[in-house]
Amino acid sequence: MKLLYKSAGILMLAGAFALSGCSGGGGESKNQAVNPDQDTNFNKTGLPIVKEAVSLKMVSPKAALAPNYSEMEIFKRLEKQTNVKIDWENIPDTDFTEKKNLLLASGDLPDAFYGAGFSDYELINYGKDGTIIPLENLIDQYAPNLKALLNRRPDIKTAITAPDGHIYGLPSWEENNLDTNPFFHVINKNWLDKLGLKVPQTLDEYTQALIAFKTKDPNGNGKADEIPLSFMHMQWCSDIAGAFGAFGLPDNLEHRIVREGKVIFTASQPQYKEALKYIHDNWYKQGLIDPESFTQDAAQYLAKGKTPDETLGSYVWWEVEEVVGPERSKDYVLLPPLKGPNGDQMIGRSNGGGPGRGSFVITKENRYPAMTMRWIDQQYDPYMAAQIHWGPLNVVFKKDEKGKLVNLPLPKGASAGEFRQKVAPGTGNPGVITIDDFGKVVDMEPRAQKRADYLEKYYTPYMKKENYPSIFFEPDELDKINRIEPELIKYVNTQRGKFIVDGGVDEQWDSYVKTLEKMGLNELMEIYQKGLDRYNANFKIK
Numbered sequence: 001m002k003l004l005y006k007s008a009g010i011l012m013l014a015g016a017f018a019l020s021g022c023s024g025g026g027g028e029s030k031n032q033a034v035n036p037d038q039d040t041n042f043n044k045t046g047l048p049i050v051k052e053a054v055s056l057k058m059v060s061p062k063a064a065l066a067p068n069y070s071e072m073e074i075f076k077r078l079e080k081q082t083n084v085k086i087d088w089e090n091i092p093d094t095d096f097t098e099k100k101n102l103l104l105a106s107g108d109l110p111d112a113f114y115g116a117g118f119s120d121y122e123l124i125n126y127g128k129d130g131t132i133i134p135l136e137n138l139i140d141q142y143a144p145n146l147k148a149l150l151n152r153r154p155d156i157k158t159a160i161t162a163p164d165g166h167i168y169g170l171p172s173w174e175e176n177n178l179d180t181n182p183f184f185h186v187i188n189k190n191w192l193d194k195l196g197l198k199v200p201q202t203l204d205e206y207t208q209a210l211i212a213f214k215t216k217d218p219n220g221n222g223k224a225d226e227i228p229l230s231f232m233h234m235q236w237c238s239d240i241a242g243a244f245g246a247f248g249l250p251d252n253l254e255h256r257i258v259r260e261g262k263v264i265f266t267a268s269q270p271q272y273k274e275a276l277k278y279i280h281d282n283w284y285k286q287g288l289i290d291p292e293s294f295t296q297d298a299a300q301y302l303a304k305g306k307t308p309d310e311t312l313g314s315y316v317w318w319e320v321e322e323v324v325g326p327e328r329s330k331d332y333v334l335l336p337p338l339k340g341p342n343g344d345q346m347i348g349r350s351n352g353g354g355p356g357r358g359s360f361v362i363t364k365e366n367r368y369p370a371m372t373m374r375w376i377d378q379q380y381d382p383y384m385a386a387q388i389h390w391g392p393l394n395v396v397f398k399k400d401e402k403g404k405l406v407n408l409p410l411p412k413g414a415s416a417g418e419f420r421q422k423v424a425p426g427t428g429n430p431g432v433i434t435i436d437d438f439g440k441v442v443d444m445e446p447r448a449q450k451r452a453d454y455l456e457k458y459y460t461p462y463m464k465k466e467n468y469p470s471i472f473f474e475p476d477e478l479d480k481i482n483r484i485e486p487e488l489i490k491y492v493n494t495q496r497g498k499f500i501v502d503g504g505v506d507e508q509w510d511s512y513v514k515t516l517e518k519m520g521l522n523e524l525m526e527i528y529q530k531g532l533d534r535y536n537a538n539f540k541i542k
Helices: 015-020 073-082 096-106 120-128 136-142 144-152 154-160 189-194 203-215 241-247 270-284 298-306 320-331 369-380 382-390 416-423 446-462 475-502 505-518 521-541
Strands: 054-062 084-092 112-114 170-174 185-188 256-259 262-265 314-316 332-334 356-362 397-399 405-407 431-433
Touching: 054 096, 054 369, 073 084, 073 369, 084 096, 120 356, 120 475, 136 144, 136 369, 144 154, 144 369, 154 170, 185 189, 185 203, 185 320, 189 203, 189 320, 189 332, 203 270, 203 314, 241 270, 262 521, 270 475, 270 505, 298 314, 298 320, 320 332, 320 416, 356 369, 369 382, 369 431, 382 397, 382 405, 382 431, 416 446, 475 505, 475 521, 505 521
Parallel strands: 054 084, 054 112, 170 431
Antiparallel strands: 112 356, 170 356, 185 314, 185 332, 256 262, 397 405
16 A cells, blocks of 8 residues: 655654754764775675675565565565665554654664655755765666656656755656546445446445445345445545535545645635535435544455455445455445535546655665665666566566556456556556556556556546645645644544544634644745745646
8 A cells, every 4th residue: 555655745743853953963983984995895896796695674665465575575685686785674654654764763764765755845954964875876876767758858857856855755656647536436336326326426336335234234234234334534545624625625545636726725615514514414424424434444444345245335446456356346436526515526636646756765874875875776777666566477467579568467356456466566656667667578467557547537537637746845834734734634633533523513614724723834834835836837837
């Protein structure tokens, strides 16, 4: 599952930097870095990178089904080719942000963070205090694959360069435009057919279908075990944010959209309030929402689609098969954006886009930054980048007669999403696959192509083109954003859950909005508006 750090929200513990300031900042390493020019063990070009094996410690998140990276075939091959052994500390992706912050705050640093999802705020501030090192000179000297990419695509170089001119983090990107809407809303068509219901087109038709799922035993086992609707509250690709468009203002996980150049905070708008009221009154209050939707993790959620008796009526996820399995997936279909009480029918668009810029960072503790850069640069070869993101050659891919990576059949009974977790670090990790690479270097993953087709058919016609772009803010702006936004978003999301479960949005709305304003909502929106205006002005000049 994609990590939340891909969003532009800058969520971290503000106190981390205060603590890190006690850990000996100033950019001085506890260990004296090895001079690559004097290191006879180091090869500046070619493979292996070192003559005698050298170990590096790296900290990385891993997906729920992934083994430790030391057991992954892709990294075993890389170690054999480079002679660089990685001592992996893999942390479950659900716990990674917290653990990463603790490591940074304590000064107990690895040589590098891999698949790290460093936010802009973290890149700027940990770069400024020397916790992580600038990479542009290392790229220039020791990263021919990455250097070629940045020369070929100056827009990527611009995107990963901080306002102070340094590059602190390396990019991750699959340039396939699949992230515009991650909320694929699914319903059990087999149950609809049994109950004599058509695929809902309106919010009220959907509600009636959920009621029928709950009360008419569509799985036929004589038990009231059907779950009409399950989701994961405010989680990427599994939230019900898509339903909010039925009330005239679509939402996304950042509660921030753009209309005609103006930034709007959705979670303080009347349409958002009406959506919450409808969802409580018509879904939660009637027992149609799985109560665990507000607490479950991905493993629990995905298991609900694979119970011996089919129990899942409707859910949100960006791949049908990953939730219910390939055999059962034929029972489910996608819902289009549902038409709301006033005839509104639209879906939100994710913010950002473009490369993630904090996928890999090197810390001040690293004695071998040149060797580390040479190691990570292997993963910016387009063929290796594809394997890091989707899986290794002869496991996930084979090469066709033109040398292009084409997909092998999946193991029997495996879903692509689950198999990918087991054999590859996946999305968000180092490596860039550009739009030009698709079809030349690698075929688009079959499920990705299906997803692109679904987006075009079901969602793009109901989606505005404007979104909030990926802007690298000035340090003082990042300080203000980080001071305001984490707590404000946490409050908004907590209140959203309470309004859905407990109701009372009418009575508490004014107090809720005033609290947002006290927490700095207006100042936050002014910063985002200023950043957007600056971005648009620069874009027009270019």
